[in-house]
Amino acid sequence: MRQSSLNENEALTTALPSPEMVREQKIYRTFGLTDAEYARAVELLAREPNYVETGIFSVMWSEHCSYKSSRKVLRRFPTQGPQVLQGPGENAGIVDIGDGLAVAFKIESHNHPTAIEPYQGAATGVGGIIRDVFTMGARPIALLNSLRFGELDHAHTRYLFAESVAGIGGYGNCIGIPTVGGEVVFDNRYQQNPLVNAMCVGIMTHDQIATGSASGVGNPVLIVGARTGRDGIHGATFASAEDPHAKERSAVQVGDPFMEKLLLEACLELIATGQVVGIQDMGAAGLTSSSAEMASRAGSGLTLDVALVPCRETGMNPYEIMLSESQERMLVVMRQGAEEVAKKIFEKWDLQATVIGRVTDDGMLRVLEGGVVAAEIPVSALVDEAPLLDRLALRPAYLDELREDAPVLAQPSDFVAELAELLARPTIASKQWVYDQYDSMVRTETFVRPGSDAAVVGIPGTKKAIALVTDGNGRQVYLDPYEGGLRAVAEAARNLVCSGARPLAVTDCLNYGNPEKPEVFYQFERSVDGLATACEALQTPVISGNVSLYNESNGVDIYPTPVIGMVGLIEDRERIVTSEWKMPGDEIYVVGALSHALLAGVGGSEYLALRQPDASLKYRLPTFDLEQEVRLQQYLLACAQQGLLQSAHDVSDGGLLVTFAESAITGGRGAEVQFDFAVQREGRAIESDELLSLFFGEGVSLVVITAKPESAGALSRLANEHQVALTRVGVVASTPFLRVSVDRQLYVHADIWQLQAAWRGAIASWMKH
Amino acid sequence: MDVLAKIYVTLKESVLDPQGAAVSHALHALRYDTVSDVRIGKYMEVTLSAGSEQEAHQLVRGMCDQLLTNPVIEKYTYELVEA
């Protein structure tokens, strides 16, 4: 197979620096390889790597591709369960939803590109995650996005936010996959490092599952889709660079959603022929990582000739072709002799499918340029021998300085004004300005559009539907990495349950600062412990995910921000539950320990951040009761499945009053709500702290549900069975007023249309600036 | 003085221009066979007043760098015309 020696190659092919120059001038450092890593590469090769090989090592061993900081920690996640058909390790995870059907999903970050070219950065993030899903043989049916930006009073933040949203919409709308949900949080901690995490969900039959494995000696390897240009060379390396602007050195990729739509259709048609051995999308580190990973999974080798790769630009050398991050490309291994099948299908879609190499059995990734060897590296050296770090983790001092007592906050004289102000905070306000820019309805299966606790999408040809959500709360994870981790998973699952869905599995996007700082690494480890524990308890294994580190600028790290993407199953689409209040006369209940809600305080809450911004990082997060949470969720699910719920909405950002207000606004209905603590308190009057904790605290898992009066008996029987606290607190009114009193004293008497104005218009009015 | 700045923004050569590619393809389908390349960019006309030609140059360059283009993927040229 080997056609010429490496020395000849140097002379013959390119004018790239020699291996000696790479060593002597320490060129590897500019690629992001450390001295020790370079030495290790020399050892593994038993010679000095040439320029191309050095480039290949550097991207494969970058944080982005090798997960060298995080890999060990990620092993703590539970990944198994009867529903799991494909766990982590492939392009996307897959869970069974019965009837021979399965759902594939994954979430991925595109934070660094977005910081410097928000439209294209966000757009190509969406493009990448869609490829991950259709690579598995699944038809993408829904997208979600989880976003973090600085505060909107900053012009540059508004630019980043507006362009990112436009880019996400631009890609998803064009390709015809509905964007059905997500979240947006605004906090100055993200001003320099916005987070854009995109999630894609696809549907498939069990027999369509494709994987990214290059097996079968002699099988042809094809590159399909877009031509290769000099886009984003070394993007993977720079994604791990401290300063996102360092990435400017490499070109940012421009996405072509039209091309991807064709690629998607062509690939699904190709996979359906049964002639595909393996298929993998080309994301970070392009041809290099896709080929190495495919060979590694099969324990095989690959020989590729870059001269056969269709290029967009002239004069591209092997280094550039191997490292290009041009979008909308895939690597496909076909059965021998089936090349024509691929070519025919791709021709119909006006796309190229070009054989560029073969599968071998010698475990080598061999790159030729017109038959001449340009690089030759054992696949195992790139993948299995990639560095694995034991980063130092140190408990940050700030955690021990957090105060346990309640912050001193004056009791507001006007709770309605307080509530309106909270509702107008961009993090809490309606995200309609965002999701109206997304086509959330294409495919005509979106039963619950953005705006409820979770989105719900129908499964054609069945009675089933799936519920989808992303959730994360960086400030809470910062205040308590472990408990914050628990909460992130619990909240995602709770949102699914509130829509009537049984949570199935998790995909996670772990966004953190610089892992070389022991304090940041501690946050990472401890929060993963929290996430893992909650996933275990809620029986939602992690089936796919993504890690984004080095979200840091000028020495300031973002909050540790794990984002949880979760999918749940609704067996009967007639049993979907939404969050808006429905009928006057429906009874309102709070599920969960209300008595604790009085005492848990406002630590970690949006309310504290609003009232005392300086104190918002100084008070402890209330502790979280995971067992209680599990029972609460099982109870809600049982209620939903028996059709007892008219609405359900969990208490999250902003606390209980915000939850009431949102259900009132979206339902266009007021309510009469009365809490009665007098008896249990033996007449002692409620204190100001307790009132604030009840109204604005975010410490205790609570869900507000409404039900028809005749359901009362069944609801409380089930509550006894599941040992959860259920308190009837009021009724949905026929007037548009939300009235809330505690121990017979009226605190809130709000016109819901006024609340609506505050809530609905807030982001739009910022964006008019 | 009143100036009309004509600003031409194009994608950098190395950056993919999907729009240009699609149009090129369409022109071929319409039998414009001799077309070898199409790049699509933006054309902006900005009318402004400035104290001097030099200031006009400064202003136009400023707005191009700050707002009208993103140097990561685009480049621009411009002309000034007395308006």
Next chain:
Amino acid sequence: MDVLAKIYVTLKESVLDPQGAAVSHALHALRYDTVSDVRIGKYMEVTLSAGSEQEAHQLVRGMCDQLLTNPVIEKYTYELVEA
């Protein structure tokens, strides 16, 4: 001969240009106070070969009228540069 056609497409005067208005607004916010008007159009570079200059003109006009512009809302001018 190889020709580069530089084509400038703008909205007709009678057609509102919301994009221009938005950019103008943004420039004012950035304190470019002397900007009085912004119009935004397209700039296209088409490389082609033609037997003569006259043929090049014909080809470019043809593709502009047929595909590159919509006469209901747009107008265009172009220049030919020897490539």
Next chain:
Amino acid sequence: MKCAVIQFPGSNCDFDAVKAIEATIAQPVDLVWHTATDLSQYDFIVVPGGFSYGDYLRAGAIARFAAVMKEVERAAADGRFVLGICNGFQVLTEAGLLPGALRRNESLQFRCELTELVVANAATAFTRHYQEGERIVIPIAHGEGNYYADEQTLRRLQTNGQIVFRYAQGCNPNGSIDDIAGIVNERGNVLGMMPHPERAIHSRLGSEDGTKVFTSILQVWRETHAAIQS
């Protein structure tokens, strides 16, 4: 009534249109690839929504040159029914089958929401089952739906009753002149509209008000067909 839904590269509401035809009027329907050169067997042709050819250059500008468009033109000339939805409307205006043009939304943003429409002409083949002046809710999803026609054309549309749907007062989502959401050609057999009736055929989707577009056509077709046969 035989129905066709055209597929361009980049169409993405093609399957939704098929589903809607099956669900509302249960007539035979085929997906027809853009290279097709014979549509003579079809009575009703839908040019669906999406981003044909990426909507690059201008929405619909490239699709209008697809081979199948000659056949769509022929169908229109024959008096058969053509319905352009969203991108389909853009294609039909670019092709000159309908007057005017669709510009970028005034907000410069893509918009997807349920919009309230008023049926401005309930006498067309496409709106027979609505009441004149009826308010209906149908979703939109577009970035370039801002309808424009010069004054003369607009006046002609108005006097001929060619304006079929208007956005309800105060609900114009894109800046269209005279709140225009959908128009027919003079002959009345070609309708273009930005809102998506195929997305409004079941309460689960938020509205079923789009159903009557399909049932109207079927009824008119049946009447003319019966007339021809007798």
